[in-house]
Amino acid sequence: MAGVAVTSPGLSRLADPVVAANGLVVRRGGQVILDGLTFTIASGRVTGLLGPSGCGKTTLMRTLVGVQMVAAGEVKLLGRPTGDPRLRHCVGYATQDPAVYTDLTLAENLRYFGTVLGLARPRLADAAARTVAELSLGGLEDRLVGTFSGGQLARAGLAVALLGQPDLLVLDEPTVGLDPVLRRDLWAMFHRLAAAGTSLLVSSHVMDEAARCDDLLFMRQGRFLAMATPPEILARTGAADLESAFLTLASRSEPARP
């Protein structure tokens, strides 16, 4: 049997950007968190969202997955406005603190979230087995997630995000606090998924992860400092590494701010 039925709007239009935003403004509690962002995220690539904590990364990710109100501007995901119920099947989201039920086993978590994603029984077992293997969680299926180590817990959170084979994966600081071997393996997996057609948006506040991304969004105080590939950013700033490039861009943007 060759080919899988293309049901999601993303797979049929790989050339289009997966996300396109125009003048996106988000306010929370009277404060402007996202300050008129216009950007696109290319499909089938690993896009890094980098910036200091508190700069608006999580708010941007929450906006994309449709759980944050937009104050102005528009943001489209796979050609539909964010928050469109049809998009809920197409986006996988992993929050910074792994949002899984610690009082359930890994298998029970995957079964519940898989059912919510509409996976019927035989496909559900396949999807669970696939994500467990992908994140090297084999043998932990029947253990309570509350007994997991930090690294296992983080991977359990990612497993749920991967479960429905989404077109876009939105991962909020997925590698924070993980050991270097695990981090390397996860980045390898991100690129494997991108090669298979998934688009990924991965946030981090650690600049040494920036070099692992195909595209970069440098963010500071609710605005983008740069949107380009790592080599382009290095060439533009003349910096030796991406950390100094970020600092250069940040100091250049300073006078422009009120």
Place this chain on the structure above:
Amino acid sequence: MTAATATAAAPVRWALTWATARRVLAQLRHDPRTITMMIAVPAVLMILLRYVLNNPVALNRFAPEFIGIFPLVVMFIVAAVTTQRERARGTLERLMAMPLGKLDLLLGYAIAFGLVACAQVGVVLAISLTWLGVQLPGSVAPLAVVAVLDALLGMSLGLFASAFARTEFQAVQFMPAFVLPQVLLCGIVVARDQMTPVLRWLSDVLPMSYAVDAMQHISTGAAWSSPVNTDIGVIIGFTVGALIGGALTLRRRTR
């Protein structure tokens, strides 16, 4: 706009509701101490009531009212804390980013806690009617039905109250804040027709008054009488209203 219309248009999907109920029950199963307390606490309180009153006539009069109140209070706390935990741990946000309707979630909770309520009421009734020797003038069915409905009322009030709690600590505090005033005003401490007009009016708009009123009718022999049926209607109304309130306060998109 789009999210709101979709929610309104989406019917309850029973597969997701049932999956949610199974998930909540699985969580309870992995926490045997909580489930033991949920089932045992109302029964132990009834045993205590029996020995505190130590008078069969008073027990026959008060037991049904307390059979209505104890499960309500326990359910309120469990539901408020469980939902608050779901918000605080981010699983609610994850579900809201997934194709799960708010009603799928709330009815899933209602089914799971409803089953627990049946077990809770079954145990408290069995102990009351056998060991403690509580005697009812009529059949046990209306008492059981009203007790389970009261527990469900406690659950839906707890779900609704949790929307106003930022922390689990606050959620627990809502029990004395929401429930204890109702205990004072529901007619157990002082008969409702002896209250001053303001208190009587307050008593009239609080759901527990109807729970206790139904039990008073049942304990004085009017099993399926029309006052009992009216009370049952009001209890169901409050339960559904609180669930709808819970759905409305459950925001898919935060401001």
